Amino acid sequence: MSHLADAPAPAAGRVVASPPPGPPGGPGHASDPSRLARRSRAQTKVRWELLRNLVRKDLKVKYKGSTLGFAWSLANPMLLLVVYTFVFQIVLKNGVPRFGIYLMSGLLVWNAFSGSVSAACGAVVANANLVKKVRFPLAVLPLSAVGFAAVHFLLQLLVLFVVILVLGYHLLGPNLLLLVPAGAVALVFTVALSLLVSALNVRYRDTSHLLDVALLAWFWLNPMVYSFSLIQEKLHEWTWIYLLNPMAVVTIAFQRAIYGPPPAGSAGKPVPPAHVGYQFYLEHLAVAGAISLVLLWIGLYVFRTMQADFAEDL
Amino acid sequence: MARHSSAPQRGSAFSLPGRRSATAGSAGSAGTDGFPDVGPPTGLDAPAGLDAPAGLDAPAGLDAPVAVLRPGTATELSSVTAPSAPAGTGPAGGTGPGAPVADGADVADGADVTAGTGAAAGPTGVGVDGTAVIQAAGISKRFVSYRNRATSLKERFVRRGGPAGEDFWALRDIDVTIGRGQTVGLAGANGSGKSTLLKVLAGILRPTSGTVSVQGRIASLLELGAGFNGELSGRDNVYLNASLLGLSKREIDRLFDSIVDFAELRHKIDDDVKHYSSGQYVRLGFAVAVHVDPDVLLVDEVLAVGDEAFQRKCLAKIAEFREQGRTILFVTHSLGLIEDMCDRVLVLESGSLIFDGAPTVGTTLLRQKLGSLPADGPVDWQYATVRPSSVTFSHHLGGPTTVQYDPGDQLVISVELDLTDAAPEHVYLHTYIVGQDEIPIWMMETPLGGFRLGPGRHVVDFAVPRLPELLGAFAVKVHVSDAATGAPVTTRRFEELFGVNGTQAGGLLKVDYEARLRG
Numbered sequence: 001m002s003h004l005a006d007a008p009a010p011a012a013g014r015v016v017a018s019p020p021p022g023p024p025g026g027p028g029h030a031s032d033p034s035r036l037a038r039r040s041r042a043q044t045k046v047r048w049e050l051l052r053n054l055v056r057k058d059l060k061v062k063y064k065g066s067t068l069g070f071a072w073s074l075a076n077p078m079l080l081l082v083v084y085t086f087v088f089q090i091v092l093k094n095g096v097p098r099f100g101i102y103l104m105s106g107l108l109v110w111n112a113f114s115g116s117v118s119a120a121c122g123a124v125v126a127n128a129n130l131v132k133k134v135r136f137p138l139a140v141l142p143l144s145a146v147g148f149a150a151v152h153f154l155l156q157l158l159v160l161f162v163v164i165l166v167l168g169y170h171l172l173g174p175n176l177l178l179l180v181p182a183g184a185v186a187l188v189f190t191v192a193l194s195l196l197v198s199a200l201n202v203r204y205r206d207t208s209h210l211l212d213v214a215l216l217a218w219f220w221l222n223p224m225v226y227s228f229s230l231i232q233e234k235l236h237e238w239t240w241i242y243l244l245n246p247m248a249v250v251t252i253a254f255q256r257a258i259y260g261p262p263p264a265g266s267a268g269k270p271v272p273p274a275h276v277g278y279q280f281y282l283e284h285l286a287v288a289g290a291i292s293l294v295l296l297w298i299g300l301y302v303f304r305t306m307q308a309d310f311a312e313d314l
Numbered sequence: 315m316a317r318h319s320s321a322p323q324r325g326s327a328f329s330l331p332g333r334r335s336a337t338a339g340s341a342g343s344a345g346t347d348g349f350p351d352v353g354p355p356t357g358l359d360a361p362a363g364l365d366a367p368a369g370l371d372a373p374a375g376l377d378a379p380v381a382v383l384r385p386g387t388a389t390e391l392s393s394v395t396a397p398s399a400p401a402g403t404g405p406a407g408g409t410g411p412g413a414p415v416a417d418g419a420d421v422a423d424g425a426d427v428t429a430g431t432g433a434a435a436g437p438t439g440v441g442v443d444g445t446a447v448i449q450a451a452g453i454s455k456r457f458v459s460y461r462n463r464a465t466s467l468k469e470r471f472v473r474r475g476g477p478a479g480e481d482f483w484a485l486r487d488i489d490v491t492i493g494r495g496q497t498v499g500l501a502g503a504n505g506s507g508k509s510t511l512l513k514v515l516a517g518i519l520r521p522t523s524g525t526v527s528v529q530g531r532i533a534s535l536l537e538l539g540a541g542f543n544g545e546l547s548g549r550d551n552v553y554l555n556a557s558l559l560g561l562s563k564r565e566i567d568r569l570f571d572s573i574v575d576f577a578e579l580r581h582k583i584d585d586d587v588k589h590y591s592s593g594q595y596v597r598l599g600f601a602v603a604v605h606v607d608p609d610v611l612l613v614d615e616v617l618a619v620g621d622e623a624f625q626r627k628c629l630a631k632i633a634e635f636r637e638q639g640r641t642i643l644f645v646t647h648s649l650g651l652i653e654d655m656c657d658r659v660l661v662l663e664s665g666s667l668i669f670d671g672a673p674t675v676g677t678t679l680l681r682q683k684l685g686s687l688p689a690d691g692p693v694d695w696q697y698a699t700v701r702p703s704s705v706t707f708s709h710h711l712g713g714p715t716t717v718q719y720d721p722g723d724q725l726v727i728s729v730e731l732d733l734t735d736a737a738p739e740h741v742y743l744h745t746y747i748v749g750q751d752e753i754p755i756w757m758m759e760t761p762l763g764g765f766r767l768g769p770g771r772h773v774v775d776f777a778v779p780r781l782p783e784l785l786g787a788f789a790v791k792v793h794v795s796d797a798a799t800g801a802p803v804t805t806r807r808f809e810e811l812f813g814v815n816g817t818q819a820g821g822l823l824k825v826d827y828e829a830r831l832r833g
Contacts, residue, residue: 036529036530036531036609037529039530039531039560039609040528040529040530040531040532042531042560042561042562043517043531043532043559043560044517049557049562049563050557050558053553053554053557054554057543057546057550057554060545060546060550061543061545061546064545127541129537129540129541130540130541130558131518132518132536132540133518133534133536133537133540133541134518134534134536134540134541134558134559135516135517135518135532135534136558136559136560308519308520309520311513311518311519312457312519312520
């Protein structure tokens with residue numbers, strides 16, 4: 001009875017993508033065990049198509065009836081950009097050049113992460129009625145929360161790129177390639193934590209409150225508002241402990257990819273560690289990726305173990 | 315669906331624990347030919363034979379299990395059913411194997427099934443595995459009392475190793491095998507575990523112990539329109555819901571028009587579902603669920619909602635599914651519905667399966683249980699000097715308690731007596747077996763002079779070596795009297811019942827008779 005989401009394996013999507021062309025309209029109840037097994041699996045495996053439909057549903061519901069619709073979720077971070085630039089660069093003078101861009105390059109990915117995890121946390125509970133009445137792959141609930149945040153993230157990133165290019169800063173170049181491993185690590189880590197908290201929250205409703213507090217504190221464990229070099233100055237050889245947090249690594253990698261090293265001759269401190277090459281980032285991303293994979297394994301295990309009791313616990 | 319015309323079919327349709335593989339609806343067809351001739355051709359003909367007179371569309375899908383009957387079972391069943399089905403079965407044996415295929419719209423599928431079973435099964439038959447759609451073995455479900463469950467992290471740690479809560483066993487050790495094409499009713503009083511069993515079979519609840527395996531796509535009508543989002547249009551909800559149930563977009567595209575037409579909502583399909591009336595909502599939910607082309611349909615009381623026209627439509631759809639040979643399992647309190655629609659009924663009582671067999675017997679049993687009569691003797695048995703404290707039914711002396719019997723089975727009725735010091739020296743018992751409306755069916759007595767019993771507990775066994783051809787659920791009434799004086803001591807009518815699965819639906823007894831036109 002382990003109807004379980006074996007992770008959103010691409011293979012699962014393919015299973016359904018090619019439905020048997022049964023006799024139109026007819027029940028087609030041939031005693032074909034492999035067909036039965038396939039149909040049975042379609043109800044218990046996570047399928048891309050279902051995931052896509054759920055994400056689309058969430059987007060539709062969210063922007064329904066609002067005139068600007070999607071533009072709101074793009075306007076929000078852009079407004080933040082202006083405000084933070086004003087506060088940190090003009091009022092507080094923290095010395096980071098192009099602070100708005102610096103902030104955004106880290107903040108967008110953090111927002112996607114924290115948005116996914118907190119939405120996923122309540123996903124199963126919010127769909128209690130469905131969970132108790134319909135047999136379907138339950139893992140799509142937290143995963144669709146991740147998908148929802150991912151769609152926003154990609155669009156916001158696009159807008160950020162446009163802003164950077166319009167302002168005439170350097171962007172295009174091999175540095176952007178760093179986004180690929182960094183994005184992958186962020187995705188794995190987000191999925192892992194989303195599965196974990198969504199399952200735990202069904203039985204232990206404290207999880208969501210705990211998560212809220214944790215995310216609030218966690219925000220400051222990433223070098224988004226301050227610069228990573230400050231941490232290096234303070235921690236010296238203990239910096240690796242700070243970098244055990246996969247989101248911190250993802251953040252600095254995103255900053256390196258989008259914000260880049262400060263232009264030569266700028267008066268500020270060396271913001272992202274400009275003196276280190278891509279090697280530094282790739283090494284740390286590998287460690288963060290390993291941590292994320294372990295967490296993903298734990299998340300899947302916990303979700304799989306607990307999901308059979310969801311209908312009872314809700 | 316006239317009850318009488320379907321009787322021969324139904325008679326053989328239930329599957330008793332003893333002969334699990336007798337899943338098919340039309341085994342009666344095996345006819346008087348006897349077992350050596352029962353090959354796939356005869357078996358497959360059956361639906362055609364039954365079809366014509368009864369107007370029942372014997373499902374094409376039912377054919378499959380027929381070929382699978384174990385030889386022994388087939389003989390047994392045929393000898394039982396043949397006399398009561400004189401009309402349809404006789405000529406059936408002569409028809410060629412092609413006959414059943416010409417059954418209306420299902421031509422293609424029928425052919426498919428024939429080919430499939432012919433190749434796989436052969437005359438000797440295969441195991442049940444090939445046709446069992448739902449297999450549940452040793453299912454138990456325990457609900458931990460909510461009070462005793464850690465629902466927060468704090469409790470989790472504080473209560474660790476604390477006392478185990480009082481648990482509630484919603485299901486106890488249930489074994490069910492349901493073959494393809496069966497329509498099975500789940501009945502029982504409130505809280506007997508029907509819905510829990512349905513949810514366990516649907517894979518929504520995990521059994522505490524035991525295993526469940528279900529082949530194919532399940533559509534569970536546990537609640538119509540579960541998962542609809544009010545903010546979305548009917549169209550979006552149809553796609554989303556069908557997608558949840560395991561359909562691909564292409565499949566939904568193909569079915570979409572049919573779904574909308576069935577729900578009669580073409581004019582509103584692009585409106586938000588929150589603006590639907592509750593009837594429209596339910597209609598759309600039902601339409602989606604039945605269009606997902608389920609292999610197994612699980613229905614939980616949902617037919618009680620909606621107006622009469624809608625209910626009729628639902629029932630018609632379910633009847634259509636039956637004809638297509640899909641497996642249907644439904645929970646209902648309407649015993650009439652079970653008698654009309656089901657091949658088999660499972661009766662649950664406080665989480666245990668107490669009956670599994672013919673609908674007429676099962677519903678009678680349940681009716682008697684639900685209307686349980688507290689009819690006691692003139693002298694209240696509880697205060698009598700000889701107290702009939704319990705009665706048990708079993709197949710063998712000292713065997714496990716069983717409530718379900720077939721004609722010809724041995725039945726041992728054990729009456730337990732508690733005697734006080736003031737009890738008469740010789741105790742005489744009259745034991746009546748009573749049927750519906752308290753009609754005595756037969757009576758058994760202790761030998762002349764009674765038994766000499768001292769104070770304490772004694773058990774008197776009445777062994778019936780071969781049960782007669784009876785149909786129904788029966789209770790036991792015990793009269794206790796003093797053997798020496800003949801003075802009555804007490805009377806107790808037990809509420810425990812046993813059922814006998816005779817095969818005739820039109821009465822209590824089977825008699826041999828002949829109908830002839832005079833002149």
